[in-house]
Amino acid sequence: MLTTLKNLPDKPGVYQYFDKDRKLLYVGKAKSLKKRVKSYFRFTPELAPAQKLSPRIYNMVSQIAHIETIVTNSESDALLLENSLIKQLRPKYNILLRDDKTYPYLYIDLSEPFARLELTRKVVKGNKVKYFGPFPNGSKAILSSIYELVPLVQKKSCIKGKKACLFHQIKRCMAPCEGKISQKEYSKLIDEAIGYIHNKKALLTELEKRMEKYAEQLRFEEAAQIRDRIEAIKKIEEVSTTDIAKLEDLDIFTVAFDETRGVVVRLFMREGKIVSSSHTYIEEIEEQIGEEEIEAIYRRTILEFYTAETPFTARSILTAHSLSDRDELESILSERFGKRIHLHHPKRGEKKRLIDLGLQNATELLRQKRSKPQSDILERIKSLLNLTSKPTRVEVYDNSHLMGTATVGAMVVYDNEKWDKASYRHYNLNAKDEYHQMQEMLTRRIESFSETPPPDLWVIDGGETLRVLAENLLKNAGVNLPVVGVAKEKIDAKAHRAKGSAKDILYTEDGELRLQPTDTRLQWFQRLRDEAHRFAISFHKKQRLKKEKTISLLEVNGIGPAKVKRLLDFFGTFEEIKKANFETLCKVLSTKDAKTLIDFFKNFT
Structure with missing residues (x-):
């Protein structure tokens, strides 16, 4: 590692710290990789963490066994790459934000003679389109x-x-x-x-x-x-009727912390009036957060909120803290939206009062969070699995099929102790066995991490084999994400599911966990697994009914069960059969049957 430190380039880029097991600890960006990375260490009398570091970062640097860097053309490029890697890979010591939502806006196209209001989450083409919001x-x-x-x-x-x-x-x-x-x-x-x-x-x-x-x-x-x-x-979070004399459009971002958590508050001012607000909690803050980490929170919050498809962006964005990379952020946002965007840290006047209002609301939200009775189940799950933080967002996976047909997968999402049904997903799968079906589904989910970040925990309906499969897929993608498998206990080679006495087994990185049926931690996992199973079965039934309808219609048209089986064995799915041309169908059926099938699918919907 000392050789790596000596040969760091004096160029902008992104650095990644790994522990001895090659697990990703931290991702950061730098104007000069050479200066920034070296600042974490002291070199005499031997290589060790720099003394000025916060206790949390000091602990992180003590674990570094390997360093990798990626050189970029500019600091702006480094900033974007840093954000993307943190979002996808979940480094252990980066503060992770859980707010990847796009908020709806109301809009009206005033170029239309008789215009009407509509909802949108994306930019609508038109020179006279007026937006209102966002409305969380x-x-x-x-x-x-x-x-x-x-x-x-x-x-x-x-x-x-x-x-x-x-x-x-x-x-x-x-x-x-x-x-x-x-x-x-x-x-x-x-x-x-x-x-x-x-x-x-x-x-x-x-x-x-x-x-x-x-x-x-x-x-x-x-x-x-x-x-x-x-x-x-x-329930719309209108924090105040505060307005300012000028009819300004402003977006205000504030970040605040107490002893155990933080909160990001966003206020949206349109034409001099605050129209809405939103907030995101940052859980598991165990030690004092330094200025650098606060800046990183602003960076990620702003870059995640303002995507290229955000319908409306105020030209002025106010932040409660000064940002050293303000110029790079302004450059990125200005390029995204094709207009000059300014970031300000006001220290006096009306705009400072808006910042104070945001901080006041942040403090109140933290107070409410402290006073609200919290369920201890997530804390107990964290302890059970030796996790670094509570698993507030969990994805659960299951698949379903009938003798290899109508094969589907399902993902359900548990977020902040409730089901996030808007995030549920179905998967039509091509693999023939359970192992490769799970592999196909999880691979597709990993490929989508750049759009929808990973959760805090994966739960797989299956035993150790499927858990290891999931763990290896994540490891190959470089993602830090714990995985738990839930398998039914088998008695005399049969799954034991007697109500109230099911001793399901939990498979974790540290080995098997056998909890009593009355243990609320086991019941928590069972509830997650059962919801995924329900969701998978419901989709499977729909797909099976659809295929059964197709089979019965085919039989009416002279294509019997034996021929249907030959077609499915050759093509795999009805969708592939439907796409096949006449010549390909003739490899399986007679020319007469092939023509019948072509005519059938031409009229079938």
């Missing part, structure tokens, strides 16, 4: 409520129809399709709708009136729908 919560409730109160064009197809529809009859649309409202009058409706977006108190007041009206008319179902919308809009 309640965007659909806002949109539905505006269409409840303001008679805008309800459907995209309405204008093209040129005939008034049901919405006009129930007074929810002014029928511009029949010329019953002018563009000038319609623009007043647009102004009214936009007013509700900016003034949610007025929106809530009107919704409450409408709810009471429906209740008086005994239209309880409609009243209940509005009640639910009111609750959703109230």
Whole structure:
């Protein structure tokens, strides 16, 4: 390692620290690899961690056995590469952020003569597109409520129809399709709708009136729908009605810590008013965080939030801390959005008051987190598996098939002690046996880590063989991620699943764990496994029914079971059969049957 340190290039790039087992400890970026990496060490009387390091980083440097560097063309390139590697590989000593969501925006294309509000998470083409948001919560409730109160064009197809529809009859649309409202009058409706977006108190007041009206008319179902919308809009994290004199668009980022965790707070100011906010907790903070690590949190938060597809970005971004790599961040964001983006660390005036507001809310969120009763199950799982942090986000995998047909895989996600059903995924698999099916599914998931980062833990429905498979796939990809296998206990070669007494076995890196059926830790793993199994089975049934329908239709068309089996043996799946041309089908069937099949799939949907 001393030779590596002596030969470091004086160029920008990314450095990676590994322990003696080649496990990744840390990823960092540098303007000069030579100066930055050497700063972690002292060289006399022998190579050792530098004394000025924080206790956590000192401990990390003590474990370094191997160093790798990647030279980049610029510090901006190094910054992007650092972010990508941390996101994908989960280094042990980097602070990991768990917020890869894209937030929805409301938008309206004012180039249209009779425009309407819609939702988007991506940039919409057009010179006169106006965005509102982002809205971490309640965007659909806002949109539905505006269409409840303001008679805008309800459907995209309405204008093209040129005939008034049901919405006009129930007074929810002014029928511009029949010329019953002018563009000038319609623009007043647009102004009214936009007013509700900016003034949610007025929106809530009107919704409450409408709810009471429906209740008086005994239209309880409609009243209940509005009640639910009111609750959703109230949950939007409007931290303050604070505004500033200038009609500015600002995004404000603040980071704060207490003894055990941190929080990132984002405030979004549009036209001088704060319209929404969001926050992300950083768990497992065991020691004081240094300035360098705080800067790294800002870097990752900003780069992850502002992707090239983010619909709207304020030209000015305020941060509660000074950033040494501000110029590089500005350059990256400006290039992404094709406009000059400025990062500021205000020290006085109105903008400093906004920073103070963000820090005030961060402090309150940390206080609420401390006072909220916490379940100890994740802490107990952390202790059971000797993990470095609590597994707040877990992915669970299972597959399902029937005699090798309709083979599917399933991934379910457990996040912050609840199911994250929006992140569930199904996989259609081609492999014929359980081992290669799991390999195919996990490989595809690993390939997607650059888009959707790894969780804190993988749970596999299967024994030690499948656990080792998963571990090796992760190791080959360079990803630090613990894996647990859950297998049914077998008695007389049969799986024992008697309710209330199932002694499932947990397989971990440290060996087998046999817990009592009443142990809540085992029940936690069983609950995860059972949800993955349910999800896999439900998808398998759908696929099987689809294939059974296809088989029965084929038989009606003269292709019997034996021929169907020959086709599946040759092509593997019905999708491949459907794609096959006449010449390829003739390798399996007669020319007559091949033609029948071509005609069948031409008409079959």
